[in-house]
């Protein structure tokens with residue numbers, strides 16, 4: 001088969017897939033053994049394009065249809081068409097976005113979008129990098145903060161240094177624990193600050209812990225405010241936390257992986273994240289609410305222009321990064337932990353150009369309106385209940401378990417049933433000891449009728465289980 005015929009077959013497959021996504025089911029679920037048999041993973045296929053196409057077909061057939069209205073599990077749904085086109089071109093042109101030499105267009109687009117996003121957040125004299133998601137952005141932010149707090153950390157490690165400690169809310173993302181592990185801080189030195197009744201970090205509790213650790217001779221070097229928590233969608237109070245920074249001297253990072261999208265809209269920003277410009281760094285996933293292809297992330301740094309290079313560069317005369325080259329200052333790989341860097345700039349650049357800030361802001365407003373609608377409907381349906389009042393985009397609810405049934409186990413079984421039947425895939429989480437179903441709406445075509453259909457399915461399946 002020649003290349004053109006292959007591409008044509010692929011386009012056909014993708015168009016059919018688009019149709020399947022719309023019509024559902026959300027997944028044709030098979031148990032791993034059964035799917036394994038179907039995939040014939042041992043089958044040889046040297047030079048056999050037909051067999052490769054067959055595997056592509058099977059891949060699509062059994063993938064989770066993330067663009068289906070029943071996909072409500074994660075923080076994205078489907079992907080923007082401009083970013084899909086971008087990903088195809090990125091795959092075909094296959095380069096590494098580490099130097100201007102190897103990726104000239106991407107390098108300029110990434111710098112351009114970094115500047116644009118720095119301006120949007122309200123950071124001045126800043127810098128940034130596209131990263132492999134907010135987990136690694138959180139790690140790099142903590143690394144930059146660590147090395148700023150302890151100048152010797154990069155060269156000497158943490159041996160015989162003042163003991164460091166970092167602070168997050170009890171509802172923060174687990175990637176901060178991973179970062180504390182990787183960076184030698186120690187997971188027990190990542191202090192989990194209690195949240196208030198709305199799921200926001202309690203600044204008085206933070207202050208008490210900062211004081212306690214400082215008195216014990218430790219160095220509080222890093223506080224991460226979660227801006228849109230994973231389960232409840234709560235925003236930690238940046239202003240109140242920033243007010244403690246002068247006294248304790250920590251780096252204030254914002255994890256806006258999910259909730260950063262409010263910055264697109266002035267009104268939502270005022271309501272949820274008015275003090276974004278006070279942060280020292282900020283991470284935001286464009287592959288979540290803004291709908292870019294996975295993964296698409298930026299880590300942005302405020303008021304520093306070489307924190308990333310200081311934290312991440314290695315070796316003075318790397319074979320890739322030659323200081324004598326005129327374009328050296330543009331090389332994004334120097335300030336990155338990666339060597340090969342996937343080109344992520346093209347998809348965000350094209351999405352941004354095509355939809356514009358206002359287009360994306362309208363989308364975010366719509367998601368919020370749909371979350372409000374869903375919350376209202378849950379309150380109206382006698383079989384359902386809200387587990388917590390809605391803070392932003394996350395609707396935490398569950399089925400009222402019938403008498404004699406344990407509510408957590410019942411709702412887990414309900415979720416399992418919805419998934420296995422291919423009707424819906426919805427997130428779960430915990431608020432204290434209470435298991436909650438978590439509805440997140442992140443598909444631009446989702447409507448109130450889709451909310452109703454989904455809740456009806458929950459009710460129907462709950463009845464069937466009762």
Ligand SMILES: *Cc1c(COP(=O)(O)O)cnc(C)c1O
Pocket residue numbers: 075132133134135136173175226227228229230255256257258285295297
């Ligand atoms: C999604 C999320 C992360 C992890 O981001 P990845 O891009 O998946 O690595 C971290 N923090 C919060 C608050 C998130 O919602």
